[in-house]
Amino acid sequence: MITETLLAVNAAGRKVPGDNPYLGVGRLRPKGAQHAPPIRTCADYTSNGDKTATDLKTALKRAGLKDGMVVSTHHHFRNGDLVAAQLFQAAKALGAKDLIWFPTAVFPTHADLIPYLEDGTIHHIEGSLNGPVGAYASAGKMRGQAVLRSHGGRYRAIQDGDVRIDIAVIAAPSADSFGNMTGAFGPSACGSLGFAVADAHFADHVIAITDNLMPFPCAPWQIEGNYVDQVVVVDRIGDPDQIVSGTTEITRSPERLLIAEMAAQLLLDCGIMRDGWSFQAGAGGTSLAFTKFAGDLMREHQVTARFIRGGSTQYVVEMLDDGRTDYILDGQTFDLEGVRSIQRNARHLMTSPFTSYNYHGKGNIASMLDCALLGATEIDLDFNANVVSHSDGRMLHGIGGWQDALFSKCTILAVPTFRNRVPIIRDRLTTFCGPGELVDVVVTERGLAINPRRTDLIEAAKTSKLPIRTLAELKTDAENLCGGPPQPAETGGPIVGLVTWVDGTILDTLHQVK
Amino acid sequence: MTTVGFYGEGIRGDAQVSVEHAKSFSVHVCSDVESMYGDAVRAQVQSVADRFGRPNVRLEVRDAGALPFALEARLEAALAAHLRLPLPDLARRKSSLRHSDLRRTRLYVPGNTPKLFPNVGLYRPDGLILDLEDSVPPDAKDAARSMVRQALHHLDWEDAERCVRINSGERGLDDVRATADQGVHTYLVPKAESVEDIAGLDRLLTGLGSESWLLPILESAKGVMRAFEIASASPRVAAVAVGLEDYLADIHAERTAGAEESAWAEGQVVNAARAAGVSPLASVYSKLDDDQGLFAYACRARSRGFDGVGCIHPRQIGIVHRAFAPDRESLLRARAIVDQFDIAIADGVGAIQVDGQMVDAPVYERARRILEMAGP
Numbered sequence: 001m002i003t004e005t006l007l008a009v010n011a012a013g014r015k016v017p018g019d020n021p022y023l024g025v026g027r028l029r030p031k032g033a034q035h036a037p038p039i040r041t042c043a044d045y046t047s048n049g050d051k052t053a054t055d056l057k058t059a060l061k062r063a064g065l066k067d068g069m070v071v072s073t074h075h076h077f078r079n080g081d082l083v084a085a086q087l088f089q090a091a092k093a094l095g096a097k098d099l100i101w102f103p104t105a106v107f108p109t110h111a112d113l114i115p116y117l118e119d120g121t122i123h124h125i126e127g128s129l130n131g132p133v134g135a136y137a138s139a140g141k142m143r144g145q146a147v148l149r150s151h152g153g154r155y156r157a158i159q160d161g162d163v164r165i166d167i168a169v170i171a172a173p174s175a176d177s178f179g180n181m182t183g184a185f186g187p188s189a190c191g192s193l194g195f196a197v198a199d200a201h202f203a204d205h206v207i208a209i210t211d212n213l214m215p216f217p218c219a220p221w222q223i224e225g226n227y228v229d230q231v232v233v234v235d236r237i238g239d240p241d242q243i244v245s246g247t248t249e250i251t252r253s254p255e256r257l258l259i260a261e262m263a264a265q266l267l268l269d270c271g272i273m274r275d276g277w278s279f280q281a282g283a284g285g286t287s288l289a290f291t292k293f294a295g296d297l298m299r300e301h302q303v304t305a306r307f308i309r310g311g312s313t314q315y316v317v318e319m320l321d322d323g324r325t326d327y328i329l330d331g332q333t334f335d336l337e338g339v340r341s342i343q344r345n346a347r348h349l350m351t352s353p354f355t356s357y358n359y360h361g362k363g364n365i366a367s368m369l370d371c372a373l374l375g376a377t378e379i380d381l382d383f384n385a386n387v388v389s390h391s392d393g394r395m396l397h398g399i400g401g402w403q404d405a406l407f408s409k410c411t412i413l414a415v416p417t418f419r420n421r422v423p424i425i426r427d428r429l430t431t432f433c434g435p436g437e438l439v440d441v442v443v444t445e446r447g448l449a450i451n452p453r454r455t456d457l458i459e460a461a462k463t464s465k466l467p468i469r470t471l472a473e474l475k476t477d478a479e480n481l482c483g484g485p486p487q488p489a490e491t492g493g494p495i496v497g498l499v500t501w502v503d504g505t506i507l508d509t510l511h512q513v514k
Numbered sequence: 515m516t517t518v519g520f521y522g523e524g525i526r527g528d529a530q531v532s533v534e535h536a537k538s539f540s541v542h543v544c545s546d547v548e549s550m551y552g553d554a555v556r557a558q559v560q561s562v563a564d565r566f567g568r569p570n571v572r573l574e575v576r577d578a579g580a581l582p583f584a585l586e587a588r589l590e591a592a593l594a595a596h597l598r599l600p601l602p603d604l605a606r607r608k609s610s611l612r613h614s615d616l617r618r619t620r621l622y623v624p625g626n627t628p629k630l631f632p633n634v635g636l637y638r639p640d641g642l643i644l645d646l647e648d649s650v651p652p653d654a655k656d657a658a659r660s661m662v663r664q665a666l667h668h669l670d671w672e673d674a675e676r677c678v679r680i681n682s683g684e685r686g687l688d689d690v691r692a693t694a695d696q697g698v699h700t701y702l703v704p705k706a707e708s709v710e711d712i713a714g715l716d717r718l719l720t721g722l723g724s725e726s727w728l729l730p731i732l733e734s735a736k737g738v739m740r741a742f743e744i745a746s747a748s749p750r751v752a753a754v755a756v757g758l759e760d761y762l763a764d765i766h767a768e769r770t771a772g773a774e775e776s777a778w779a780e781g782q783v784v785n786a787a788r789a790a791g792v793s794p795l796a797s798v799y800s801k802l803d804d805d806q807g808l809f810a811y812a813c814r815a816r817s818r819g820f821d822g823v824g825c826i827h828p829r830q831i832g833i834v835h836r837a838f839a840p841d842r843e844s845l846l847r848a849r850a851i852v853d854q855f856d857i858a859i860a861d862g863v864g865a866i867q868v869d870g871q872m873v874d875a876p877v878y879e880r881a882r883r884i885l886e887m888a889g890p
Contacts, residue, residue: 254633258636258637420526420546420579421579421581445636487550
C-alpha cells in the first residue's frame, strides 16, 4: 500500500504517488523509442494463410498463456460484449492466475467478470472502470490499482511500452482465416474496430475471434491479417441488440435540450460554425441533441462542415448524405445507420485512437477540431473538471476520449448546474481529470461561462443574446437551490486507482469509498 | 402509518416521508446525497418536527436528493396529515409585478413532481401553471398542495406569470386558502360553469386580501354556453381558456384532423372574451412529438383570435412563440410607430402621423405589444 510519504504534489496541485507526476499541458518531453513486438517469420505460419485454431482454449494455450500475463479486449460491442467472458472462462479452464485485463472500456455486462477477480484468475483491471466493476474496485476489493487512461492515453501507453500486451483478443464481426478483419458487416457488425488497432500492432500475440468466418479476402479490411497470429471461430461474439442500438434517440430532458441548443447557438454567434468547420459528435444525451441542433443551424444558415469526428449516429450520417459535411471520421459507431453508412459511403472513414487522439504522435485530429462538446461530473472555478468519479469518489465513468478531445479549439463542457441536489460547480474537484486551461466554455441550463483566458471568444460572444455569465454566478445559483455548498468530501482511504494524463503522467488518485 | 412522496428506482429530487405512532419521538434518515447534504437533511427534519412540537411518532425519511423546498413540503405534508393538523404558517411572499401581460404560452407543471419545478422558468413560458387538478391523483391532493405552496414560497421563475390551477368545488377553495399569500398572480379555475363559481372565488380572494387574477377554463357544454357571463363575472377575470378535451367528451364529439367539431366552441369563447374585454386562450396541443402540427395549431389559434395556447412540455414553448410572432412587415411598422411616438411623447405631443397613418395612444400601445410578441 502506498503511504503518504511517497506522495508528491503535481502541477495540478494533487498528491500523487511515484516518480511520474503530471507536469502541465505539453511539458513532458518523451524520450527513447517506441515499443516493438517480437520479430516473426513466415516460416512459422502456414503458407496457405490458414491460421484458424479449433477453439479459444487451444489458441490461448498455443499463445503461451501464463500466470500474470496482460490480456486485452475491446469495447466495440459495448454492453453486448460476449468475448471477455469467453476469454476468462477459457483462461480459468487452463488454470491461469493473476491475469491483468487491459480492456478499452468496461460496461455493466462485465459484472460477469467479478467472480474471476474473486477467484484469482484476474489480478486487476488496467483501465477506466464504472458500473458494478467500478463499484467493486472503489470498495477496495480489487487487488492492484485501476490505472485510468483516455482512449488516446491507452494507445500511447501501448506504443510507448508502458503497458506490454502479451495476448490481444480482437473481436471481429467478419474475418478470414488469414486474420483480415472488419466490423463493417457480419451478424455482429459494429462499425469501426479502431480501438483494437494498437493491440494488433504492438501485442506479442494477436488472436482474432469471429462468428463470421469468410473466404479470403475479407475485404475491405480495417485490420490486416499480417498482424494476426491465430483466428478462432465461435458461435457468438456479441449480442447485436446491445452492440448498436437500432436508432439513437434524442433526449427528451428539457434541461439537456436547452443546454445543447445554447451550445450550438454559441458556435453560430461566435463565428465558429462557418463553412469548412469541424466538430466532434457523440452519442450521449446532450451530445446527440447538440449534433442535431448544430445540424439544424447549419441547414438554416447554409453552412457546410469539412468533417465531423464521430461517434457516428443517424444524425451525422444524415448530414453526410445531404452534404452538410464532406466526411465523417469515425472512431466509434453507435447505431445501425452508422454501420450502413460505413458499408456504402467512401466518405465515412474508420479511424483509430492513433489517428484522432494519440498525444505522442506527429499531431492528431483532436487539436484540429473547431469544437468538441463534452460532459463532466464536476467543474471548479478555474474550469478544471472531473469526469471519472461521482462526488463521493466512486468510479462512475471511463475517461474515454474526454481528455483527448479537450484539445479542440473550442472545448465546451455541457453540464447542468446541479443533478439531484448535487451541485456540479465546486470549490474543489473530488478527482482532477482535465486541466481548465483546455476548457473554453461551460454551458449550463442557467447560462454559459466563457473561460477568461479566451478573450477572443468573450469578444465574439458580445453580440450574442445568450445568457453569458460567470462560473461563480452559476455556482451560487445552484447552491441557492441546493441549500448551500455541499459538505466537504471525506477522502483519505487507501488509493484504489490512478488517473493518468494523455502523456502518461499521474494527474490524481482515486480512493477507497466506504 | 402515513406516507407522503416518492423514493425508489428512477425517482430523483424527491423524498418519501413516513410517520407512524410511537412511544417517543424518533427520526430515521437515509439520503442518496448523504456525503454532501446528510447533515443539512437531518437538521431540516428536526426543524420541521420542532414546528409540530416533536410529537410521539417514528419519522422515517428516504431522500432521493430532494431540494430543501421539496423536503420541507414532504415533511410538513406527512406530519400534518398524520396528526390531522393544518399546514404550519409560512411567511407571506409578496407578489412580484410582471413586466408583461402576454399569455402566448402557459406551461402546465404537475403539482406533485418537485424535480420539475426549479427549471421550468428557464424555458421562458409567459405563464407557469402549478397544477393541483388533473395531473394529481386523488390520494396525492394534499401532498401536492403542500408542494405547490413551498415551491411558490421558495422559487423564482424569471418573469413568468405565477399561476395555480386549483381543483373544482370546496377543495379548490382550500387550495386558494393555502397559497393565497405566496405571490400567486393568477388562479386557473377548471370546469367553470356558472357566475357563482367565479363570484365565490372573488369573495374568498377579497377576504384573504389577495389581488390575484382569475382565469376560468371553459371545458363543458354549459361552461362554453355561458362564456360571456363567466368572463364578465368579476373584474378579477383576466382571461378565459377553452378546454377542448373535456368539452368534446361532454358534447359527445370526436376529434378530427380538420377540427370542425371545435370550431363553434372556439368561436364562442373568443367572441365572449372579447365582448367581456378579457383575453381568449386556446386549449393545449397534446401530441408531444409533432412540432409541425403544434405550429399549425398555434397559427390557427392565433388567426381565430386567441392570444395564446396551453403547453404541456417545455419544448412546445418556442414553437408557439414563433407562431405568435409578428411578421417582418408589421414588426418594422411597429418599430417605426414606437420610435416616433416616443419622441412625440418627449415633446409633449399626443398624436402624430407615421407613413400617413394617424398614431395616438391606443395605436402606440398596439405597436408596443407587437414588439413584445416578437421577443427580445
